[in-house]
Amino acid sequence: xxxxxxxxxxxxxxxxxxxxxxxxxxxxxxxxxxxxxxxxxxxxxxxxxxxxxxxxxxxxxxxxxxxxxxxxxxxxxxxxxxxxxxxxxxxxxxxxxxxxxxxxxxxxxxxxxxxxxxxxxxxxxxxxxxxxxxxxxxxxxxxxxxxxxxxxxxxxxxxxxxxxxxxxxxxxxxxxxxxxxxx
Amino acid sequence: xxxxxxxxxxxxxxxxxxxxxxxxxxxxxxxxxxxxxxxxxxxxxxxxxxxxxxxxxxxxxxxxxxxxxxxxxxxxxxxxxxxxxxxxxxxxxxxxxxxxxxxxxxxxxxxxxxxxx
Numbered sequence: 001x002x003x004x005x006x007x008x009x010x011x012x013x014x015x016x017x018x019x020x021x022x023x024x025x026x027x028x029x030x031x032x033x034x035x036x037x038x039x040x041x042x043x044x045x046x047x048x049x050x051x052x053x054x055x056x057x058x059x060x061x062x063x064x065x066x067x068x069x070x071x072x073x074x075x076x077x078x079x080x081x082x083x084x085x086x087x088x089x090x091x092x093x094x095x096x097x098x099x100x101x102x103x104x105x106x107x108x109x110x111x112x113x114x115x116x117x118x119x120x121x122x123x124x125x126x127x128x129x130x131x132x133x134x135x136x137x138x139x140x141x142x143x144x145x146x147x148x149x150x151x152x153x154x155x156x157x158x159x160x161x162x163x164x165x166x167x168x169x170x171x172x173x174x175x176x177x178x179x180x181x182x183x
Numbered sequence: 184x185x186x187x188x189x190x191x192x193x194x195x196x197x198x199x200x201x202x203x204x205x206x207x208x209x210x211x212x213x214x215x216x217x218x219x220x221x222x223x224x225x226x227x228x229x230x231x232x233x234x235x236x237x238x239x240x241x242x243x244x245x246x247x248x249x250x251x252x253x254x255x256x257x258x259x260x261x262x263x264x265x266x267x268x269x270x271x272x273x274x275x276x277x278x279x280x281x282x283x284x285x286x287x288x289x290x291x292x293x294x295x296x297x298x299x300x
Contacts, residue, residue, distance in 0.1 A: 050211040075242070078242070086244070137282060143249070
């Protein structure tokens, strides 16, 4: 149950259903606020086979290169996109070739937005263990989402976890942020 | 000695210096093969010291990192020494974000690595 302050300042207790509606309304509002005018868009429906996402990925990279985005940003976007697409095909659709991944990319002078949706049952992104902790450091999985979050400005999953929206701002810094010096 | 497709292995004293044939370690089938070849160096060929030279590598995904982590477990079990060298800054950042720079012994270049074994 949620407790919120109404517009008139009163404290209101919400039922679970009311809470869910409020959260959903706020998400839609945030979505509307981040609506942009795009100068370029591309979309693809990708079969759930490893490597099938290559042409979509290449199309996005070619456009970023043509638009003169910084190589460091292109590196990060490529990594995030690669991880998101492989996750959708392998973990989301479980390599079932009857299922597809829908990939959309929008671009303008300031930002890139990528949406990847699979036809799987989804997952809880908050339930993925942190791979950087001592006890998980030697586990070979779970680093894809961590890399996506590090290289993109924002990464949001829908409630069921089978659609991810990622954005990167061109104004983000272009030097490796928390990389430590070797030696 | 086994034939390698994803790797180039050169012996320098008792160190097996490993270079990667692929500039981009992304393709899942390649990564699978790469893993098998790396594991064979430790488990079959019983190389006592391994140096992975990343000079060729411009890009790698988390699937490739997964193979390196498994390699690290296997080499520990076999008592093999492992070092990584010549990692370009943008790739090093991937190691730093995932904290794998704490798991692996990363050295600036091949000469430093060979001297440090």
